[in-house]
Amino acid sequence: MKQIYLDNNATTTVKPEVLEAMLPYFREQFGNPSSVHWAGRMVSGAIxxxxxxxxQLLNCSSAEVVFVSCGSEGDNFAIKGTAEALRHKGNxxxxxxxxxxxxxxxCEYLEKNGFEVTYLPVDxxxxLDLADLEAAISDQTILISVMWANNETGNLFPINEIGEIARRHKVRFHTDAVxxxxxxxxDVQAAKVDLLVLSGHKIGAPKxxxxxxxxxxxxxxxxxHGGHQERNRRAGTHNVPGIVGLGVACELARLNQEKDYAYVRRLRDKxxxxxxxxxxxxKLNGHPNPDLRLPNTLNVSFNFIEGESLLLFFDMKGIAASSGSACTSGSLExxxxxxxxxVDIVLAHSSVRFSFSADNTEEEVDYILAELPPIVQRLREMSPLYQR
Amino acid sequence: MKQIYLDNNATTTVKPEVLEAMLPYFREQFGNPSSVHWAGRMVSGAIxxxxxxxxQLLNCSSAEVVFVSCGSEGDNFAIKGTAEALRHKGNxxxxxxxxxxxxxxxCEYLEKNGFEVTYLPVDxxxxLDLADLEAAISDQTILISVMWANNETGNLFPINEIGEIARRHKVRFHTDAVxxxxxxxxDVQAAKVDLLVLSGHKIGAPKxxxxxxxxxxxxxxxxxHGGHQERNRRAGTHNVPGIVGLGVACELARLNQEKDYAYVRRLRDKxxxxxxxxxxxxKLNGHPNPDLRLPNTLNVSFNFIEGESLLLFFDMKGIAASSGSACTSGSLExxxxxxxxxVDIVLAHSSVRFSFSADNTEEEVDYILAELPPIVQRLREMSPLYQR
Amino acid sequence: MYTEKVMDHFSNPRNVGEIENANGVGEVGNASCGDIMKIFLKVEDNIIKDVKFKTFGCGAAIATSSMVTELAIGKTLEEALVLTNQAVAEALDGLPPAKMHCSNLAADALHEAIKDYQAKNS
Amino acid sequence: MYTEKVMDHFSNPRNVGEIENANGVGEVGNASCGDIMKIFLKVEDNIIKDVKFKTFGCGAAIATSSMVTELAIGKTLEEALVLTNQAVAEALDGLPPAKMHCSNLAADALHEAIKDYQAKNS
Ligand SMILES: Cc1ncc(COP(=O)(O)O)c(C=O)c1O
Ligand SMILES: Cc1ncc(COP(=O)(O)O)c(C=O)c1O
Ligand code: FES
Ligand code: FES
Incomplete structure (x- = not known):
């Protein structure tokens, strides 16, 4: 059966060049980079x-990069690490x-521990409304955390402007750029961010x-807490193959990004x-102007149909997409x-996200466009909400 | 040049069966196990x-196993997670x-946050003196954390007895079993532990x-904090290949452990x-009775010689060992x-650890025993502390 | 995550639709929790002669709807009223733990439809 | 982590040993910090004719000891006194940041030995 993977915001396949670069570090160059002997020396250069x-991809100095185990760890570290370090300045x-x-x-966890959190609404x-953001800043504000791009809608936030505001008010700025x-x-310089998080498995590096x-x-x-790895900033033996893979994936991203943006943008738009x-x-979810969304992301609600059932029917045709509906995680929300x-509650339950990578093709888009309407029609006919 | 790796307590090479089991999960079965489609379903069973x-290796139920990114994360989670959850009971x-x-x-971090920590001395x-341990328990005690085996000396602690004491006093018991x-x-049942941490890269799984x-x-x-992975116990997209590798390494450990213990024990004793x-x-460091140490670990001090210089000379002969001396990490301690x-301060600086795996051979031991005495002699002759 | 039986009932649901002149209709759930199930009955001589459903919900919701109609058909009202959500889930060889609440709807919708019939005919 | 020069001086240290009737001896460091360096001088006509060392310490400590003896030999006492720790590290093409404190010992030990000579001969 056809397999069409359109869930690249959930995770990506490891790129062949990345896997190849990683392979020697499992068995041949397996040392602990903290060791002084040959086995350690072999790998410390690779890190x-x-x-x-x-x-290079982020336009920063290598001393400013700390390796972690995933995007979630990066976000936990950035936010909790700031909250504790700056607790004396504000909450x-x-x-x-x-x-x-x-x-x-x-953030909710920190709220239970004496911090106050403003959750800015969206339209x-x-x-976001940048005036809202600026108005929320008080002399107690120690951190602004706004994602670079939203994982569900692909919306791009005005990071450069937020960086400007944060800098002007001398507030630290973290962005989840996963x-x-x-x-x-x-570009962390142009964006004036202080903390930025990325995750390997979203860009062709491993999980x-x-x-x-x-x-x-x-x-x-x-x-x-623990050992003195990463200049005392993050304990735990280095995940050498993973780190090597992340490096290569970043290099590939830097070299190919312009070409890839345009390519996936064309498929997505089609x-x-x-x-x-x-x-x-x-209904399209996210900003109607496609320039204000990630070039690879499309989120649409198929009214009258719950998202998971749509995904399962797509799946029977080999199409892998994902659903904003939390039904998939067993919550009713x-x-x-x-x-x-x-978004209206039924439309919220019926949203589906398609996210492209440069491995997708125009033929795949044609296939989806042919398969999708009858599936939607069939499910609508099962729905008590749908009236022909 | 010969390469003799005797630093398996620092890290191990990935076992061939482990790497082979992992490989399909980088590119072919790359899905996110939380996804409902084919790409996700392919891997959720593997997790x-x-x-x-x-x-099976630990003799517990699979619902009691939470995957994390390394031993350090496991220890941070076990201790901080307990401290916060039981704060109302004691500190x-x-x-x-x-x-x-x-x-x-x-623990030192928690001390800065209102917790009291008793650091039990050793002889x-x-x-440890179990009477000391029991005497230290107060009505404020919420956690006992004692490692199963020490990484430097290989000393085995009386975990079953400690589990008994903890259970009797209704205190939670964590052991770092890395x-x-x-x-x-x-065996977590026999040992009556409540929390136990292990790390893949010490047992032939990847870092x-x-x-x-x-x-x-x-x-x-x-x-x-974050997504609902691991039944809401640990956020972050699953490291699928790493988890698959850890599973196979645990299975291999279970099948081979008796044979392997005896084999490495013979080499270590020799x-x-x-x-x-x-x-x-x-001077031998650790318990003189080899039954009370890990079968693979030997820690000895070569008096009058600083550990790192000894390791570098070993390294020139292809022998990879490690040093208790923190010189290697740039601290003077x-x-x-x-x-x-x-241990006397000079002897402490001159300690070296040899740690075996089942990949080592008797010929390697013979080689070390032949190469070692002249190296020691040469370095002693450079030492201002050594008098012939 | 779903059993083969669930996937079968989900991908080929039995008895989808409405019954023109149903003499019992039951509806449970609401849009905010993402599940709405509607069951239509044709009862004759105290026996369920025909039953159809319409469902807005996840895979489990559709499969349990389909299964409950299969289980109900041909039963007396008394037999159908003792059909439990548990029995529906078991007939599907089980549901993932996170999905048990969906199976809690199917039998309920059937019972609502029977009560509707009984109310109209008592 | 170490440069080739460091590894060379470490694995083939120059001027290891003691000088029987040294006319200047300097010792710095202590066992608790893991570094002890001892320098022996033979000074004639204000010129360092011979110099030897003994060191207890890490790879960097041994390499800097060896290098400082090479740099000192043949120098006048005044020249040797302005030899800095920095210069020793540079002559080795640099040391890892964590090891800079080792290089802080080698020139110090040399200066101690010169002062010892000067104290005895003044
Ligand atoms: C006893 C012990 N605990 C914890 C760790 C930390 O494990 P990891 O390096 O996987 O974080 C190690 C190894 O470094 C160890 O030997
Ligand atoms: C915006 C965003 N932040 C954080 C994460 C978490 O990354 P990871 O799964 O690597 O922990 C994800 C992906 O799941 C994401 O999309
Ligand atoms: S309908 Fe939402 S989980 Fe089943
Ligand atoms: S002698 Fe200890 S770091 Fe150099």
Missing amino acids: EKAREQVA HIITTTVEHPAVLET KDGM QAIGKVPV GVGALYLRRGTRMTRFM LEQGILSTVPDV PSHVMKAMG | EKAREQVA HIITTTVEHPAVLET KDGM QAIGKVPV GVGALYLRRGTRMTRFM LEQGILSTVPDV PSHVMKAMG
Whole structure:
């Protein structure tokens, strides 16, 4: 059967060049980079090379890159590490209602521990009001945390402007860039961010590795206590193959990003226009201007149909997409992002996300556009909400 | 040049069967196990199989196994997660002076946050006094954290007896079993532990994966906040290949452990007896009874010589060992374990650890026994402390 | 995550639709929790002669709807009223733990439809 | 982590040993910090004719000891007194950041030995 993978915001396949670069580090060059002997020396250079590759993609110095185990760890570290280090200065954090759970749940945890958190609302297109943001800043504010791009809608936030505001008010600025990396240009200098998080498995590196950009001079409490790895900033034996893979994936992203952006954008736009013009009762979620969304992401609600059942029917045709509907995780709540955008409850339950990579093809888009309408029709006919 | 790796307590090479089992999960079965489509379904079974393999090794139920990114994360989670969850019951933690930094530094961090920590001393052989331990328990005590085996000396602690004491006093018991797994039998039921940590890269699985055994009903605050992975106990996309590798490594450990114990024990004993009988001014660190140490670990001090310089000379002969001397990490302090045992300061700086795996051979031991005495002699002749 | 039986009932649901002149209709759930189930009955001589459903919900919701119609057909009202959610889930060879609440709807919707019939005919 | 020069001086240290009737001896460091360096001088006509060392310490400590003896030999006492720790590290093409404190010992030990000579001969 055909297998069409359109869930690249959930995870990506490891790129062949990445896997190839990693392979020698499992058995031949297996040493612990902290060791002084040959086995350790063989690998410590590889770690530093990967650090350089990450730094080049982000336009920072390699000393500002800390390797972590995933995007979630990066977000926990950035937020909790700042909260503890700057507790004496204030107890207020500003974030948004549409962050990833790694940010939201960390903030909720801090609320139980004496911090105050402002969750900025978004409008119906999923966008922030910068005046709201600036108005929320008080003399207690120690951190602004706003994602670079939203994982469900693909919406791009005005990071440069937020960085400007944060800098002007001397407030530290963290951005979860897990979805932005490799899909749009990311430059920590231009954006004036102090902390930025990325995750390997979203950009063709393996699962289980990520990185935190930590601007020089940013005081942090450690999140992972223990050994003195990563200049005392993160304990735990280095995941050498993972780190090597992340380095290569960052290098590939840097070299190919412009070409890839344009390519996936064309496929995404074709699917978007195709669905909107052929399937009735469909709503686009996210900003209507495609320039203000990640080039690879399309989120649409197929009214009257619950998302998971749609995904399962897609799956029978080999099409892998994902659903904002939290039914998939066993909760009865629809996606918090759809809720924050004020999407009608049935439409929130019926949202589906298609996310492309450069491995997708135009033929795949044609196939989906052919298979999709009858599936939607069939499910609508099962729905008590649908009236022909 | 010969390459003789005797630093398996620092890290191990990935076993061929482990790497082979992992490979399909980088590119072919790359899905996110939380996804409902084919790409996700392909891998969710693999995670559950690995969980079962870990559970079988530990003699627990698979629902009690939580995958984490390394041993350090496991220790941070176990200790901080308990401290926060049981804060209302008390603020006292008991541990030992010879724990790994992942435990010690986590406890020191908690001390800065209102917790009281008792660091139990050890005797000159590196052993605990169980009467001390029991006497330290107060009505404020919420956790006892004692490692199963010490990474520097290989000393085995009386975990079953400690479990008995903890159970009797209704105090939660955590053990860092990172060095014990695969080297001695570990049974969480017999040992009555509530929390146990293991790390993949010490047992032939890759770096970047570990597991926490969390006895059913053990209330914990999350350490990694975010998504609902691992039944809401640990956020972050699963490191699928790493977890698959950890499962296979645990299965191999279970099948081979008896044979392997005896094999490495024979090599270790031969090296131990060879060094003690041919090199003068050498001191064994750890318990003199080899039954009370890990079968693979030998720690000896070569008096008058600083450890790192010895390691570098070993390295020129292809022999990879490690040093308790913290010179290697740039601190001037000798190993905290040697200090806790009251080892003389020069002897503490001159300690070297040899740690075997089943890949080592008797020829390698013979080679070391031949190469070692002239190196020691040469370095002693450079030492201002040595008088012929 | 779903059993083969669930996937079968989900991908080829039995008895989808409405009954024109149903003499019992039951509806449970609501849009905010993402599940709405509607059951239509044709009862004759105290026996369920025909039953159809319409469901807005996840895979489990659709499969349990389909299964409950299969189990109900041909039963007396008394027999159908003792059909439990548990029995529906078992007939599907089980549901994932996170999905048990969906199976809690199917039998309920059937019972609502029977009560509707009884109310109209008593 | 070490440069080739460091590894060379470490694995083939120059001027190891003691000078029987040294006319200047300097010792710095102590066992508790893991470094002890002892330098022996033979000074004639204000010129360092011979110099030897003994060191207890890490690879960097041994390499810097060896290098400082090479740099000192043939120098006048005044020249040798302005030899800095920095210069020793540079002559070795640098040391890892964590090891800079070792290089802080080698020139110090040399200066101690010169002062010892000067004290005895003044
Ligand atoms: C006893 C002990 N605990 C914890 C750790 C930390 O494990 P990891 O390096 O996987 O974080 C180690 C190894 O470094 C260890 O030996
Ligand atoms: C925006 C965003 N932040 C954080 C994460 C968490 O990353 P990871 O799964 O690597 O922990 C994800 C992906 O799941 C994400 O999309
Ligand atoms: S209908 Fe939402 S989980 Fe089943
Ligand atoms: S002698 Fe200890 S670091 Fe150099």
